[in-house]
Amino acid sequence: MIRTLRGLGMTAAIAIAVAMPASVSVAASRPWMNTSLSPDQRAHLAVKAMTRDEKLRIVFGYFGTDFEPKKYTAVPGAVQGTAGFVPGIPRLGIGPQWETDAGVGVATQGGAKIKPPHTALPSGLATAATWNPDVAYSGGRMIGSEARASGFNVQLAGGVNLLRDPRNGRNFEYGGEDPLLAGTMVGSTIAGIQSNNIISTTKHYAVNDLETGRFYHDARIDPSAARMSDLLAFQFAIERGNPGSVMCAYNRVNGTYACENDWLLNQVLKGDFGFKGYVMSDWGAVHSTEPSAKNGLDQESGYPFDDAPYFGKPLADAVAAGKVPASRFDDMATRILRSMFAHGVIDNPVAKAPIDTAANAAVSRADAEQAAVLLKNERGLLPLGPEVRRIVLIGSYADRGVLSGGGSSQVYPEGLNAVPGLQPTGWPGPVVYFPSSPMKAIQALAPNAAITFVDGKDPTAAARAAAGADVALVFLNQWTSESIDAPMVLPDNQDALIAAVAAANPHTVAILENGGPVLMPWIDRVPAVLEAWYPGSAGGEAIANLLFGRVNPSGHLPVTFPASESQLPRPVRPGTGLADGQMFTIDYSEGAAVGYKWFDAKGLQPLFPFGHGLSYTSFGYGPLSATANPDGSITARFTVRNTGQRRGMDVAQVYLSAPAGVFEAPRRLGAFQKVDLEPGASQAVTVTIDPRLAAVFDESAHQWRIAPGTYRLSLGESSRDIRSTAEVALPGLTLPANWRPQQAAAASPPPRPERGR
């Protein structure tokens, strides 16, 4: 200190001398504000200084918005339109938690209440289809910056429920059917969000894989299988993204509600995964005080969605009576504060700031451009070139905008809803089309073409309009949403529409805007299909760029597209025909054989396999080699070459097969790498397969076990398009249940009705 002062001028020295007593007293009175201490130390110091009521305040979250059905008026400090609010403790310098949904951007409850409007990324499933963690990170960073600039410090993002059933209405919010791909992509989004010194969640923990009866259904799954599927996706996401919070789900898992489930929360999440942050409940997912507190829930969210303020007075009483240990009560508060310190929430308070909508739209567009999957392209129909002079656009309001998924994650974009008034207009709607018109974007790329639009409601009229065109672009959609599941069939007679148009014009392209896999009974008659998902705020431009070859498609499916619902593990959706509120069980007896693993194990032929995606160029692979490492991981090496005429991005996928009968399925995705190559260029690629992907989890022995024997690696462009294989011998090995890669340890930064809001 003396050395520093000597170098300073007189004025500065006086200023410091005057300031010192104050800072000394702050350091003494608020030692947790000392940024040189660890988040753990800081949280412990702060909790030591907290009164019982202050601890109670921090473990209890409110819905942020007035809520008429419950005659609820938001508490002071909450911002109307927001998902959640946890008051702060000004005495201690701890600010409130302002919580916003969700994974594609800053969402608004009950309509477009929050100004300014926000940028929406493509759906989570779309981002997973990029197979590019950098894209996911950039998107996360962008939406996290909008959250911060809008005054939010907790983003309820990071949905990573495994896609077990294509009919789940929330599939669009998640990362697909494979634990490695989903965990990697969603974890990268989380890391991007948190790079803004705010907290992200990951959710909905766990096995919340269908919306039907979500408040009460019981998801039954073998615990070992869960560790190799749903829970592994969470584990990968947590290791990669280090989220400050995990949101426990509505449903029961193996008989016990997820938010009071000792196995899920204490044993697996906080035990084996080593999760140091806090568990918050989903909005209305708490059913008890003592079991919830003891079994791992740290913060009740969204009151009044729960039937009672379980973590309010009842918790105070339970602690006073010694039914919930005081140490556990402290642990709840400590975990919350630890995350607030660790992620910069307390040191960098959020403040409203302008949003650069143009720059953010470009981030969203870049994601959509890598997310779209070219499923089929016969005779090189795409990309469209200057020879295309008469273009007919049909369906899905393609003259006005692009569709988005519904529910609490709904983002309201600049320009607001391009197609207002579609049903449902109330919860879980409204149906929102982002005002990014594919038609306008196509017109900009083809200024000399005559472009017409037909709404597609009458297949015959659409076919007539298409007949004389150089190309017919048929936009097909399915709106899906939180709180409802959907059949895999396109609604509103769209199958008949595309079939009629394709019969009238051989140059027909289908462009899909949807939440997840749908059936395509017309596939053999339509030469080109582009899966655009819900493509986000700039989706119209992205679609145009892809159709006209300004951008080369590089998305690959993060999910199997079944040929029929009869191929699913449960051909009839569980809960079908039951009255709302009637309890039922979903038996996930396929265990870890989810998606392509199920299809491979059963020898089923899907419509499109997991990992599939075409390009306007082609790729070739050099030989594949594999080495076993002492920790059980496997290193694979190969080269990728662009063998075509255009620059393009390949998604090289390495699958791992175990000796017969060891894995749940013939192969598991072990590693992947996206590579961007000029024509003729090649790149050497080295990837490492995590030992847990070579292992089988043994719940009774509580460990990962790698069976000795010869393992096969398969390199390909999809799970069914294998180009090269290699073998590697693995010695038998066991890993503790809490095994984690080194770097993860150090990674930075009675039935209730559906709510209407």
Ligand code: BGC
């Ligand atoms: C959803 C969560 C969401 C929460 C807050 C719940 O209905 O399941 O995903 O974060 O509401 O809006």
